[in-house]
Amino acid sequence: MELGLRSRRMPSGAAHDCMHLARLAPSGMIFVPSRGGISHSPDEWTTKEQCAAGANVLLHTVLRVDERLK
Numbered sequence: 001m002e003l004g005l006r007s008r009r010m011p012s013g014a015a016h017d018c019m020h021l022a023r024l025a026p027s028g029m030i031f032v033p034s035r036g037g038i039s040h041s042p043d044e045w046t047t048k049e050q051c052a053a054g055a056n057v058l059l060h061t062v063l064r065v066d067e068r069l070k
Helices: 017-021 048-069
Strands: none
Touching: none
16 A cells, blocks of 8 residues: 555445445545444544544645546
8 A cells, every 4th residue: 555554345134324425425434443243332432643644645645536536
């Protein structure tokens, strides 16, 4: 990946908003790791650096889509 981050494709069994949006347009989600793999819990914790990396992935995705639409 051009940002130097590791990634993997992950199917999500949860009923996220993306599931509904996919009926209208191609959709995807960006997941960032949480300590211990815990999510949707008060014990969920993700570092600022991991949040920033996820936001950077989103930024570059939007820029790439914009370039393809030109």
